[in-house]
Structure formats: C-alpha cells, structure tokens
Amino acid sequence: MKKVFLLASLAFIMASCGEDKKDYDATGTFEATEVTVSAESSGQLISFNVAEGQLLNGEITVGQIDSRQLTLKRAQLATSNDQLVATHGQLDANKRQLAANRQATASKQLDLKKQVASIRQQIANQQREHQRFSELLRDGAVPRKQVDDIDYQIQVLQKQLAATEEQIASQNAALAEQNKGIAAQIDGINSQQTGVSAQQAGVRAQQAQLDDQIAHTFVKSPLSGTVLEKYAEQGEFVSIGKPLFKIADTKRMFIRAYITSEQLKDVRLGQKVKVMADYGNGQKKQYNGVVTWISSRSEFTPKTIVTDNERADLVYAVKIQFQNDGYVKIGMYGEVKF
CATH class of the missing domain: 1.10.287.1490 (Helix Hairpins)
Structure with a gap:
C-alpha cells in the first residue's frame, strides 16, 4: 500500500513539474499600426477604389473628391x-x-x-x-x-x-x-x-x-498595408474630417506582451527575442522580434494575460516588433521567449 502511495505521489510531482515548465516568458496579443484616413476636402467622392481586405501601397491615390x-x-x-x-x-x-x-x-x-x-x-x-x-x-x-x-x-x-x-x-x-x-x-x-x-x-x-x-482632393494611402474597414462609397458627399477607410501595416506588426517586475531587469530596448503565434490545437509559428518599447509604468495584469508569475498583480507592457509573413492577424494570441 505504501509503495502504491509513493508511486502516485511521484507521478503527481512529476506532472506538476511538467506543468510548471513553459516554453514562453510572456504572453500578449498581436497589434499593428492603424491609420484612419479622413477626407481633407469637401465635395462629392467622384472616385474611390478601396475594398476591405485590399492590400495597398503607400502614397498611391485611391480616390478623389470633386475639384472642378x-x-x-x-x-x-x-x-x-x-x-x-x-x-x-x-x-x-x-x-x-x-x-x-x-x-x-x-x-x-x-x-x-x-x-x-x-x-x-x-x-x-x-x-x-x-x-x-x-x-x-x-x-x-x-x-x-x-x-x-x-x-x-x-x-x-x-x-x-x-x-x-x-x-x-x-x-x-x-x-x-x-x-x-x-x-x-x-x-x-x-x-x-x-x-x-x-x-x-x-x-x-x-x-x-x-x-x-x-x-487635398486626392485620397491617398498613407502607408503600405491592409484595408481593415471602409466608411464611404463612391458618389457620396463627404466633408472635411469624415473618415473614409482604416488601414493597418500588417507587414511590420508587433505583439503587446506583459512582464513582471522580476523579468523587467532582464529586458532591454533593441533586445532580440522569439515571438510565437498561437493558432490553437498546439499549432504555433515562430518569428524573430525586437523589443521596441517598454512601459515606464506598471499596470494591473489584464485578465486575458498569463504571466511568468501568476501571483503578480502588477505588470509592465512591452512592444516587440517583427516582420509578418501574412499569417499573423490582428488580435491573435501570442507568446514571447526572451
């Protein structure tokens, strides 16, 4: 009986150790630089070649407001x-x-x-x-x-x-x-x-x-990226300041992750790290990233975030930039290995 108990205890301890061992140091969600393009003139939108999901190059003209x-x-x-x-x-x-x-x-x-x-x-x-x-x-x-x-x-x-x-x-x-x-x-x-x-x-x-x-009657894409949302249609009358579409740079994305105060001392700007995108069911894709921003203030741990120390109430946000190959989407869950 004692032998069975010892074996069970050993199995439990080994399982516990296995659960504690993680292949990441921080978690977060993927974000991108988003820009809302608004009308810089008033008049009829005589042309507007934009569609949601469309890839646009920076500084190209995608529409025009009547300038007669x-x-x-x-x-x-x-x-x-x-x-x-x-x-x-x-x-x-x-x-x-x-x-x-x-x-x-x-x-x-x-x-x-x-x-x-x-x-x-x-x-x-x-x-x-x-x-x-x-x-x-x-x-x-x-x-x-x-x-x-x-x-x-x-x-x-x-x-x-x-x-x-x-x-x-x-x-x-x-x-x-x-x-x-x-x-x-x-x-x-x-x-x-x-x-x-x-x-x-x-x-x-x-x-x-x-x-x-x-x-200013010419509507241009301020950056290369993907159109996320479209707010106007060709033929509409638009006023200065009316949002026309939102675009995001989905090539150079970043993950906003959270680290504890204990981890903070080991993280620095420009540090090269590994970024993992989690597709679910154990499917992950790894990218090379660089730490581009570290928050100077702590904040309460977001409910959706898992930290290295689960008992830590306060964490620091960090941004890690990486080159996206098209698989990572805004809002996806990701992990970071320092």
Missing part, C-alpha cells in the same frame, strides 16, 4: 497672372522708351559740344593767321585787305560760337526739364510696377493655396 470649382478658380488666377505679366512687360517697355528719348536728347547736346569745339579751333587758327599776316602787313608783304578778311572771318566765327553756346544753354535748360519729366514718369512707372508685383505676389499666394486645396 477649385480648378476653375485656378484657371482664373492663371489668366489674371498672365495679364499682370503683360502689364509689367508694357511698363518695362515704356521705361526703355523714356530712356531712349533721354539718350537721344543727350546725343544732340553732344553734337553741339563738338560744334563748339570745332568753332573754337577755327577761331584759334584764324587768330594765328591774323598775327602772321599782320606781321607781313607791317613789312609790306601783303595788302591790308587780307588782314581785314581774316578779321571778318574771326568775327563771323565768334558770332557762330556765341549762337551755338546759347543754343547749348537753351538745350541744357530744356534737357533738364525733360529729364525731370522723364524721371517723374519713370518713378510713376516704378510705382505702378511695384503695385503690379504686389498683385502678382497675391495671385501666386492664391495659386499656391488652391494648388494645396486641389492636392
């Missing part, structure tokens, strides 16, 4: 900008014409100055001739008429010089007034161009704003 009114406004602004560019160009042409007029007047003044220089040179030449012939006249070598003729030529040239200098003075006064008028006109044109440039800047700002609004 925005496009028309953009075209009107483009026309206004073209008109402003033409106006600015015409003002530039006017400034060039004024500058040409001022240059033409300055050229005339330069011609008169050349005439003055030429007359002065002729007068100097005649004065030298007058001196030479006066000496010849004293010697009786030439008649007085030749000296008188030279005197007459000098007088004619001096009158011509005086008239030319007077003409230059008159032209200088006229040129000064003309330049003043041209400067005033150029200032006016510059002022107009400043106004036109300000209008162009305003138009460009409106164009940029409309371009941004038009860009």
Whole structure:
C-alpha cells in the first residue's frame, strides 16, 4: 500500500513539474499600426477604389473628391497672372522708351559740344593767321585787305560760337526739364510696377493655396498595408474630417506582451527575442522580434494575460516588433521567449 502511495505521489510531482515548465516568458496579443484616413476636402467622392481586405501601397491615390470649382478658380488666377505679366512687360517697355528719348536728347547736346569745339579751333587758327599776316602787313608783304578778311572771318566765327553756346544753354535748360519729366514718369512707372508685383505676389499666394486645396482632393494611402474597414462609397458627399477607410501595416506588426517586475531587469530596448503565434490545437509559428518599447509604468495584469508569475498583480507592457509573413492577424494570441 505504501509503495502504491509513493508511486502516485511521484507521478503527481512529476506532472506538476511538467506543468510548471513553459516554453514562453510572456504572453500578449498581436497589434499593428492603424491609420484612419479622413477626407481633407469637401465635395462629392467622384472616385474611390478601396475594398476591405485590399492590400495597398503607400502614397498611391485611391480616390478623389470633386475639384472642378477649385480648378476653375485656378484657371482664373492663371489668366489674371498672365495679364499682370503683360502689364509689367508694357511698363518695362515704356521705361526703355523714356530712356531712349533721354539718350537721344543727350546725343544732340553732344553734337553741339563738338560744334563748339570745332568753332573754337577755327577761331584759334584764324587768330594765328591774323598775327602772321599782320606781321607781313607791317613789312609790306601783303595788302591790308587780307588782314581785314581774316578779321571778318574771326568775327563771323565768334558770332557762330556765341549762337551755338546759347543754343547749348537753351538745350541744357530744356534737357533738364525733360529729364525731370522723364524721371517723374519713370518713378510713376516704378510705382505702378511695384503695385503690379504686389498683385502678382497675391495671385501666386492664391495659386499656391488652391494648388494645396486641389492636392487635398486626392485620397491617398498613407502607408503600405491592409484595408481593415471602409466608411464611404463612391458618389457620396463627404466633408472635411469624415473618415473614409482604416488601414493597418500588417507587414511590420508587433505583439503587446506583459512582464513582471522580476523579468523587467532582464529586458532591454533593441533586445532580440522569439515571438510565437498561437493558432490553437498546439499549432504555433515562430518569428524573430525586437523589443521596441517598454512601459515606464506598471499596470494591473489584464485578465486575458498569463504571466511568468501568476501571483503578480502588477505588470509592465512591452512592444516587440517583427516582420509578418501574412499569417499573423490582428488580435491573435501570442507568446514571447526572451
């Protein structure tokens, strides 16, 4: 009888030891980064190519909200900008014409100055001739008429010089007034161009704003993943902020597991661990994972979680990221081996 009792006790102890031995250190559920994509514009959803369970690539366009009114406004602004560019160009042409007029007047003044220089040179030449012939006249070598003729030529040239200098003075006064008028006109044109440039800047700002609004009419997938839920249909009127669909990154998933304070000292960020997905009936699939987050606060053990120390009331949440091959689903039960 005692022998039977001892054998039974030994079997019980061995069974108990077998039950205590586990091939995991923590348990949890699988999660993924989920994003709810909402409308960024208001209007009719004219196209929407999204289906639940569909795999989408990041940044691809999956729909569009009606943008016709925005496009028309953009075209009107483009026309206004073209008109402003033409106006600015015409003002530039006017400034060039004024500058040409001022240059033409300055050229005339330069011609008169050349005439003055030429007359002065002729007068100097005649004065030298007058001196030479006066000496010849004293010697009786030439008649007085030749000296008188030279005197007459000098007088004619001096009158011509005086008239030319007077003409230059008159032209200088006229040129000064003309330049003043041209400067005033150029200032006016510059002022107009400043106004036109300000209008162009305003138009460009409106164009940029409309371009941004038009860009927001395109519905894009913010990440590569699987569509979890669809909240709208093509043809519906949507407002800014209305949820359109929810997508999750099911390639790079993570398990949210829970560890005790005793285990906490042995777990660190970046640590490589093993993740097991439990399919039930003893079926498991193993993945290589990395610890990416450790909670800084403890919490009460969730009812669905089994910890290394079943008597532990407080646990710490950890996130372990791994590459999913398509078998792991959100919400499935999983295990972690550190």
